[in-house]
Amino acid sequence: MKVKLKSKKFYPCYPVFIVSYYGEDGSVKLSTLSSSYSLGDTFVMGMHAGSYLAQRIETIKGYCINFLPTAYLHAIERAGMVSNNRKADKTEGTGLTFGKSLTVNAPLINGASFVIECEPITERIVTFDGVKHVFGRIKGYLCEESLLTDNGFEYGKLDVPLFEADSRGRVYRRMTTDTEQAGSFF
Ligand SMILES: Cc1cc2nc3c(=O)[nH]c(=O)nc-3n(C[C@H](O)[C@H](O)[C@H](O)COP(=O)(O)O)c2cc1C
Numbered sequence: 680m681k682v683k684l685k686s687k688k689f690y691p692c693y694p695v696f697i698v699s700y701y702g703e704d705g706s707v708k709l710s711t712l713s714s715s716y717s718l719g720d721t722f723v724m725g726m727h728a729g730s731y732l733a734q735r736i737e738t739i740k741g742y743c744i745n746f747l748p749t750a751y752l753h754a755i756e757r758a759g760m761v762s763n764n765r766k767a768d769k770t771e772g773t774g775l776t777f778g779k780s781l782t783v784n785a786p787l788i789n790g791a792s793f794v795i796e797c798e799p800i801t802e803r804i805v806t807f808d809g810v811k812h813v814f815g816r817i818k819g820y821l822c823e824e825s826l827l828t829d830n831g832f833e834y835g836k837l838d839v840p841l842f843e844a845d846s847r848g849r850v851y852r853r854m855t856t857d858t859e860q861a862g863s864f865f
Pocket residue numbers: 695709710711712713714715725726727729730731732733755756758759760761762763764842
């Protein structure tokens with residue numbers, strides 16, 4: 680039996696990531712997001728129009744989507760609970776270190792297990808109801824060597840916090856290492 684859930688929003692476990700990009704002054708900027716999907720070579724993310732990232736996204740040439748292990752939740756929360764609009768030293772306070780993407784003009788987070796390198800598709804950025812929906816073109820993937828075997832990416836090893844939330848509360852869920860072959864149930 681289904682009953683009504685009274686909630687203004689519902690997020691059924693989206694992977695949490697930090698977007699890394701350059702600020703106007705060339706310094707490394709970070710913003711945590713979860714609202715997203717990827718399909719083929721596009722990556723789509725939703726962000727509040729008032730955020731620093733939303734204000735920068737049409738001007739920057741590239742950005743990296745950094746998937747960090749759950750051990751980095753302190754940095755993930757700082758990048759998601761402090762705005763670059765209000766705190767110039769937001770990035771420094773995360774304790775993270777950075778490298779440079781060779782594919783797009785953006786910094787990447789050294790501690791990330793998996794990085795998606797993107798360029799914004801500026802003609803596909805839509806704002807409504809105070810939210811900016813941003814389409815990005817995926818230019819490359821970078822992966823920690825420990826997640827690779829001779830065959831390629833090793834399924835079941837990636838450890839990324841998942842964001843589950845409704846109007847009442849917000850929690851992180853952790854991934855398990857269990858995998859089952861897709862297509863084996865039909
Ligand atoms: C786990 C987590 C997930 C988040 N997901 C989103 C999201 O999908 N979209 C969004 O607009 N803000 C999201 N936020 C909030 C932003 O990170 C927050 O508004 C932040 O201050 C934006 O930084 P900026 O203004 O420096 O860009 C999330 C925060 C956390 C901690």
